[in-house]
Amino acid sequence: MTAFITSICAAAIVYAVSILYAAIGEIFSQRAGIMNLGIEGIMLMGAVSGFLTVYNTSNLVLALIAVILVGALLGLIFAFLTVTLGADQTVCGMAFLIFGSGLSGFIGKNVTGIASSVKFEKINIPLLSEIPVIGDIFFKQDLLVYFMYLIVPLSIFYIYRTRPGMILRALGENPAALDAAGINVFALRYAYVIFGCAMTAISGACISLSYTNFWNEGMTGGKGWIAFSLVAFSRWNPAGAALGALLFGAISIIGINMQIYLPGIPSQFYGMLPYIATVVAFIMTTGSFRKKPTEEPAALCQKYDREDR
Amino acid sequence: MNFGAIQIEKKQVVSLRSKILNTVMFVLLGLAFSSVLIIAVGFNPIAVYSKMISYSYLNLRGINGSIKAGLPLMLCGLSVSIAFKMNLNNIGAEGQYAMGAILGGAFALFGPELPIPVRLMVMFLLCAIGGGLWAMIAALLKAYWNVNETMVTLMQNYIALLFMDYLCYGPWMAKKQTTPISEPIPKGMYLPNIGNTGINSGVLVAIAIAALLYIFLKYTTAGYQIEVIRNSRKSAEYAGINVRRYILIVLGLSGAIAGLAGFVQITGVVHRVQAQLPGGSGYTGIVIAYLSKFNPIAVIIVSILMGGLENSCAAVQIMGVPSQIATMLQGSIMISVIAGEFFNHYKISFSKNNMISQNKTEGVAQ
Numbered sequence: 001m002t003a004f005i006t007s008i009c010a011a012a013i014v015y016a017v018s019i020l021y022a023a024i025g026e027i028f029s030q031r032a033g034i035m036n037l038g039i040e041g042i043m044l045m046g047a048v049s050g051f052l053t054v055y056n057t058s059n060l061v062l063a064l065i066a067v068i069l070v071g072a073l074l075g076l077i078f079a080f081l082t083v084t085l086g087a088d089q090t091v092c093g094m095a096f097l098i099f100g101s102g103l104s105g106f107i108g109k110n111v112t113g114i115a116s117s118v119k120f121e122k123i124n125i126p127l128l129s130e131i132p133v134i135g136d137i138f139f140k141q142d143l144l145v146y147f148m149y150l151i152v153p154l155s156i157f158y159i160y161r162t163r164p165g166m167i168l169r170a171l172g173e174n175p176a177a178l179d180a181a182g183i184n185v186f187a188l189r190y191a192y193v194i195f196g197c198a199m200t201a202i203s204g205a206c207i208s209l210s211y212t213n214f215w216n217e218g219m220t221g222g223k224g225w226i227a228f229s230l231v232a233f234s235r236w237n238p239a240g241a242a243l244g245a246l247l248f249g250a251i252s253i254i255g256i257n258m259q260i261y262l263p264g265i266p267s268q269f270y271g272m273l274p275y276i277a278t279v280v281a282f283i284m285t286t287g288s289f290r291k292k293p294t295e296e297p298a299a300l301c302q303k304y305d306r307e308d309r
Numbered sequence: 310m311n312f313g314a315i316q317i318e319k320k321q322v323v324s325l326r327s328k329i330l331n332t333v334m335f336v337l338l339g340l341a342f343s344s345v346l347i348i349a350v351g352f353n354p355i356a357v358y359s360k361m362i363s364y365s366y367l368n369l370r371g372i373n374g375s376i377k378a379g380l381p382l383m384l385c386g387l388s389v390s391i392a393f394k395m396n397l398n399n400i401g402a403e404g405q406y407a408m409g410a411i412l413g414g415a416f417a418l419f420g421p422e423l424p425i426p427v428r429l430m431v432m433f434l435l436c437a438i439g440g441g442l443w444a445m446i447a448a449l450l451k452a453y454w455n456v457n458e459t460m461v462t463l464m465q466n467y468i469a470l471l472f473m474d475y476l477c478y479g480p481w482m483a484k485k486q487t488t489p490i491s492e493p494i495p496k497g498m499y500l501p502n503i504g505n506t507g508i509n510s511g512v513l514v515a516i517a518i519a520a521l522l523y524i525f526l527k528y529t530t531a532g533y534q535i536e537v538i539r540n541s542r543k544s545a546e547y548a549g550i551n552v553r554r555y556i557l558i559v560l561g562l563s564g565a566i567a568g569l570a571g572f573v574q575i576t577g578v579v580h581r582v583q584a585q586l587p588g589g590s591g592y593t594g595i596v597i598a599y600l601s602k603f604n605p606i607a608v609i610i611v612s613i614l615m616g617g618l619e620n621s622c623a624a625v626q627i628m629g630v631p632s633q634i635a636t637m638l639q640g641s642i643m644i645s646v647i648a649g650e651f652f653n654h655y656k657i658s659f660s661k662n663n664m665i666s667q668n669k670t671e672g673v674a675q
Contacts, residue, residue, distance in 0.1 A: 037459065081644070085651040090398050090459065092647055094595050099640025105633030107350055217633065222467050229460055268475035275467045287454035
């Protein structure tokens with residue numbers, strides 16, 4: 001029984017990490033005032049570019065660099081549209097969703113369903129992995145998971161404890177005030193959108209290079225949207241996002257396992273679980289029946305135009 | 310704003326002609342951008358594009374095919390348009406289409422033996438109700454608890470499609486079939502073609518709905534009030550417009566129209582219910598609505614063009630080009646047109662005089 005529970009917890013962490021990169025990236029982007037609805041499309045681009053690099057070079061470092069570059073490039077285009085041209089962020093996000101899912105299918109067609117020879121393998125951390133239960137759950141994971149152990153505390157520290165983090169929080173609340181203080185609002189928004197998209201692309205790579213070792217069209221299956229809902233769920237705080245991601249991870253993994261023990265219920269209904277959980281969590285955290293405010297950045301989704309000041 | 314010799318001014322009035330010109334120009338720019346990607350994958354974009362155009366738009370059979378493929382797209386485009394018209398980002402047309410097809414399809418497959426016109430009428434209504442009720446979940450959440458409709462409608466897509474999968478792989482699956490499709494609906498319920506043109510009469514349904522929507526939005530008080538809400542929700546509330554009621558009406562209507570895509574697709578094209586019936590039409594509907602600037606008449610035309618685009622994949626697949634090229638092109642066209650929107654509102658001029666005068670003023674400042 002213990003073995004069963006640890007295996008579920010370990011799998012939940014893998015699932016959680018694969019959406020957490022995107023969720024943290026989106027937290028930074030939204031705190032800077034730019035909402036990127038295209039997460040799903042950018043994740044797919046990350047997944048396919050990572051897989052294509054590994055398929056052709058068998059080099060994981062190169063793959064990760066390619067994933068980050070592709071994400072950053074998409075972020076640059078997104079920032080150009082929303083920051084410079086002041087386009088509607090929601091519409092832009094949808095365009096990226098469609099573009100990303102189309103382009104990833106287009107360039108990945110020839111390698112669909114083929115397994116790659118290398119992927120991020122599980123690494124046992126000496127000593128720590130020998131702790132009973134905890135070692136099995138936390139310290140027998142792959143590199144992308146270990147990176148995440150660092151990213152969560154670092155991003156919390158950055159947002160709440162540093163000066164650039166304070167500026168970032170102001171960027172989404174009152175960009176005009178920052179502009180008046182001589183800070184380049186446009187450049188900062190570019191930087192955070194690009195960072196957010198690069199992180200989102202890594203989330204995709206988690207799926208094609210660590211969770212599995214193949215590429216399939218639309219293989220993210222809504223994970224980008226789960227990440228998106230996590231942002232509001234976490235109240236724009238990476239710690240909350242990490243907890244939420246673990247929760248969603250546990251729900252989906254339990255769903256998959258239930259299927260083995262209760263085969264009477266058609267698999268499609270288990271498949272619906274994460275989506276239903278996402279909607280319910282989203283309603284609970286953003287519904288206006290709540291007494292507490294949502295803490296949404298005040299300038300989120302609004303273009304910053306100096307002439308409107 | 311001034312950038313040396315380039316001057317950017319805000320435009321106050323934009324004529325319809327310059328709007329259309331702008332859209333066409335940026336669609337072409339989007340295609341040019343995609344050609345870079347097509348070259349990167351190793352194909353000749355000129356060969357690919359010319360093959361696609363000649364297959365879908367330059368002969369009668371191709372045009373017929375484009376209209377047929379555009380049929381569900383028209384209704385999805387109309388569905389998204391009306392929601393966007395009130396700033397409601399309904400991206401759940403895909404799921405509403407599926408739910409409409411499920412409810413209407415259930416009646417067509419297992420309903421009582423009534424006279425054919427009655428059966429078609431009931432099925433029509435059930436498809437609209439299926440889609441409308443499915444959208445109503447998001448509408449109620451939005452109206453009463455202000456829950457973001459984008460997120461909810463999207464999640465509903467996945468749920469609806471999984472439910473459809475369940476039915477088509479499970480209780481509805483046709484006997485002696487290994488693919489997830491149901492038995493065909495009764496022959497009498499097939500929508501006929503118009504005369505001997507090869508164009509299905511489902512198109513008339515779509516055109517009628519487009520015309521009704523156009524009148525509704527342009528000539529009724531409700532249409533005017535929707536416009537007011539779109540421009541400013543606060544001033545609408547101040548003017549005493551019941552915004553909450555309009556959210557329910559517009560999202561419900563939007564869902565009902567998407568559900569009707571299920572009606573035309575089942576009775577006019579596939580004649581059965583099958584898994585993944587919408588096949589991305591709901592998302593294409595977003596592109597269509599955006600390109601046609603939410604004008605119902607334009608939606609019909611753009612849908613036929615997009616239908617042709619989806620059909621023409623088959624022609625280039627022979628050359629080895631992946632069929633996903635259609636979605637990719639739609640995405641890049643949409644991104645390009647979004648960028649073009651900027652030039653609808655701003656005028657950019659290059660002038661030497663201006664540079665000289667600016668240099669002068671800078672000289673003075675120094």
